[in-house]
Amino acid sequence: MADTTYVKANNLVDSARAKGLRLTTAESCTGGLVAAALTDIAGASDVFDRGFVTYSNAAKCDMLGVADAMLKAHGAVSAEVARAMALGAIDHSLADVAVAVTGVAGPGGGSPEKPVGLVHFACARRDGAVNHVERRYGPQSRAEIRAASVTQALDMMIDAVDAAQRRP
């Protein structure tokens, strides 16, 4: 893990612990990297109890309850599916904050409409609020797109935890 990733993940774990909040992850193109960044921190178990690596459409349906009709209508790499993944991760865990990542990491799989480097992120809270971000990282390598996506996902969770109330 890059040092900045470690620092961000460490800050996130500390902030969530201080507020008594729990985190979860729903990952497609990052394929476990966000969960790995969180669990790189000793004591992550205080705030992280599970993560979903939903690489296929079937996994998004089975593990997170994403509707098959939504996947057909919008495609897996879409704002709608990112939001549904994040809300589904909340529903299928005890977490207070969930981040979802779905994108085209390449080098194959791109299209004019959804090029390599397009990644949709959503960060959901247990009260149902969802924040969505679309990033277009352009023609970088698969590893670079995945690493940039981890940073974005951590940043969104940090913001969500900062804005959240301490758990009563």
Add this chain to the structure above:
Amino acid sequence: MADTTYVKANNLVDSARAKGLRLTTAESCTGGLVAAALTDIAGASDVFDRGFVTYSNAAKCDMLGVADAMLKAHGAVSAEVARAMALGAIDHSLADVAVAVTGVAGPGGGSPEKPVGLVHFACARRDGAVNHVERRYGPQSRAEIRAASVTQALDMMIDAVDAAQRRP
């Protein structure tokens, strides 16, 4: 990812694809690193559709069907639980081969009986056969123990795929 991890993961994806076999992961102490290693390979979606990051005991029960009584009797870091995680991952996916990893990555959480560096691995096939390995990595860093565990998990899946029949 270290180069050797990339090479092993690449070989594993190629071998599984050639035999029409699918893979899944059930990770505790590696926390998503094995899934991340597989999805680092372009085209991993041909053989990998989901992974389970079951960091807590509750996650092992909810996501993989590990019995609470087994966790209480043997502890999460045990051969029994590693086997149950691997078989549960087969049951909760469409995969032909599943690897499970549960251990004490440290620096805290060790005991005389289960010291830091103790990791149990299990690799299950859809026919119910399970291979178990116990490793004691000794007093290395958390990152070193996790990285060594990824290598061991990939090696066990490589052996399982090599020994398996091509899917009819």
